[in-house]
Amino acid sequence: MNNTASKNYRTLLLLVSIFLSLIANAQVGIGTVTPNASSVLDITSTTQGLLAPRMTTVQRNAITTPADGLIVYDTDLKAFYYYSSGSTSWLVVSSGINPRLNFKRIRSTDNLATVLATELTNGGGTKYLLNSNTLYEINGLVTFNFPIDINNAYVQGLDSNEDIILRTTGNIFEGATGGNIKNVTLRAATGSVFNLSGTAAQNLVFRDCVVANSASVGTISGFGLVFLSIIQFAGNTTGITYNNITQLLLSNMGWFSTNTGTYEKLTGTFTLVEKQGGFSQVEGTAIGFDVSTAGLAISGDAVLESVVFTGSNTAGYVKGYTTGSYTGFNFNNSWSVRAAGIPTETDASATADFSMDYAVGSGIGVSFTNGANPSNIVKVGSGTPSTTYSNLFRFSTDAANRLRYQGKKKRIFQIGGSISFQVPAAGTYIIYIAKNGTAISQYKIYGRGQVTNDIVVLPLNATTELVNNDYIEVFAQRYTGSNGDIIVPNMTITIE
Template sequence: MKKFNSTLVIINCLVLMLISFNAFAQVGIGTLSPDASSMLDVSSTSKGMLTPRMTSAQRLAISSPANGLLVYDTTESVFYFYNSSQWEKIDSTTRNNFKLVKTVADLSDELTSGGGTTYLLDENTLYQINGTINLAYPIDLNNAVVLGLDTYEDVLVKAGGSMFSGTTGGLIKNVTLAAPGGSVFSLNGTTSDNLILRDAVIANSNAVGSISGFNMVFMSVVQFANNTTGITFTDITELLMSNTGWQSNNSGVYETYTGSFNFIQKQGGFMLLDGSAVGIDVSSNPTVSDAVLSGVSFSGTSTQYVDGYTTGSYAGYNFNNSWNVNCPGIPVESDVVSGGNIYYDGAITTGFVQTITNNSALNLSGNSNSNSTTLVNALRTMSTQDNRITYTGKKTRTFQVNAALSIRGNSGVGDYYAFFIRKNGTDTLTETNTLMRVNNTSDISSNAISGTVELAPNDYIEIWGQRLIGSGSTSITVFSLNLSIK
């Protein structure tokens, strides 16, 4: 009977334990009060908890693992957990040469390195900006990397003075830069240094600043907003800009180029210009070996999008022969669209007289150079003397040539004349020949000339004539003459 009672007591206790477990649905090991948020609370100050340990092959052989399943892989000596459709490694490795900057105090070592007046960055370190950092001193990039993860939330602010100064470059990415009352850049690099700025915003600054002397400066996807004045680039070997955007709330001159450049390329993006704002200033006549300005949209109420070259440019255009320009809002400029037109600017009712003494070809310069011509609509062409168009572009190209003459034969009824284009004073373009017969000395003949010609830089063309049939001394009068290439 006692044995039966003891068994009954044990059964009752087990039932109570099960009821208690179901009621609380929690297990505490090493603690009598498991955390309310935990199904299992293991507490110890001297022991750990072991997860299942297995080889990689055993882990991969688990059938239909549940999301969150945790094991220790003895083959790789690392924890794995199952996530949706694959095993994910829990990697405890961290980056070397990395610093997370959450306050300016995180740059105290760099301030010490900079002598207490500059944050001298470690050239081998990536500095991750987290949040808004108010700088008290300038940053010397020292070829380091400054990186944010959220362009609009990771912000560097420097009130007054310069934010970045020094003689070295580096990489700046995914941050907003603001220098109220000061300038963002005051950098004077060397031809062995490069500066890269990308995926960034420069805003609310007194000036974007100045960058000079670098081997390469590369800017990509940079937005400029609410800056009082822009940026000046000086003496840079390669200046490359892609998809930079200037909002209309900027003022002053957005981009100024001075000094010497081997190559400039500015592609894509926009410049919104209102009031007296100027997009690009090249009025100091910078020396550029080759430049491409393509796909940049210029728009706004400003009356001067570009402050152009004062020497080497052409009427109605902004740049010299080193630039290839194709942007909405400003004139297209390149060798491909070069051209010009000359016309006789004397009295059309009297014209000029050309005396013919033999049957050799001659330049229609008129007696005593009385053929006076004016060059108009010129782009990469010039006219250093009357009846001549000289190509001044940089690359050899083929032109369409058109000319027209109004001519009267003053004597020699029955004589024949040919009129044609001659290149460089020696090469007759036979395909441009057009003929005139003197039927009587009162008729005025209209002759059209058309053809193509390949011109290298500084090659020129002129309108020439030649008596084909006739002899002795005769003359013709040219009442109108024009010549164009495009």
């Protein structure tokens, strides 16, 4: 055998040996001669990496009958994807240590009948009944052909400008359960975004979203907690009605002038209502905030704070209570209101005054029933005096010369005024401010008539704390002098 033949023979033996070794060990090492025993392929390098197939989303979706576990890198979405035959879809390779198990992504290119097949079956073929505690990510513009029963799931996009839920006919969300909706735009072209009627055990959180170009924003009723935050409303024909909700929290709602109808309306019973921040641009015949429905009742606190009402239709900023409000104001005693464009209404602004004024030589008599001095203390004007009440806010009057506090918060009031009276004979008299029928002795003031029919004029001043339903009156007492009535032609009281 010549040298060339011998050399070729040795090379062939080496290749056969390597091949037989690979078959025997079922392992390949690249960059190492000792591949890990647990691997089929062991690639070792400190200067280079493994480059997987790279392709666009369209190219990835075009792969015919992908194998279960096939891996590619999506250059559009900048992420690794693997194919799951169990869900018949491509799934992103999670970078989290504990990736979410209850998760579905719904893309604009997806066939909902496939991606949400289980949800449609569970909804009886007429709605998508979502799986509770599952995150449904909206990716792009997704048109739903049936309404969504959120069923305590999470519906979320990444960018509300791009991630859109659209229904060309019918409502978007229906049912009796709550959930969480975030970072999406909602459009119900001919129906309502919400048609929800739940129970006090259900909560709904809706935040960082846009509601646009819908026939109606809809109705949310019966929930224990409804929390809406940072929502933009634009181009909607009719707004939203909140009904029978235990706790209603509205934060930074933006209602643009492109909306029509009534933006927000409250009906039924509530324990707590708080609307804070945001704005309502009210034009044409639109109504910004409607509390006029009979039977609206709030057992706890109601707050309208730092909301800006603007627009040419100033009369439509608020459609106020038909009963229980005060002249020139919109709300009843349950509310604390500090909002630009409408009157401030708080217990801190409570005020009232009354005046009793008779012609010279006449007035209302005040009789002291015992003959001793000092006499008994009696109310001034306990009959039917000619009295004018004005500027009543968070105060009412249910008896002659009485001002009753109707606010919900305890506060301190300043009381001022004056009284003039004619004495039957020379004598000294004491005038009191009284609270709940009892004279406040530290604020008594003395006045003396020198002769019969003398006129005494005294200032009235007091400071006192009032809680809901407390009332203020004026009392008088004879300290010295003869029996007989004093005649009061004039008295004024202001409390603030």
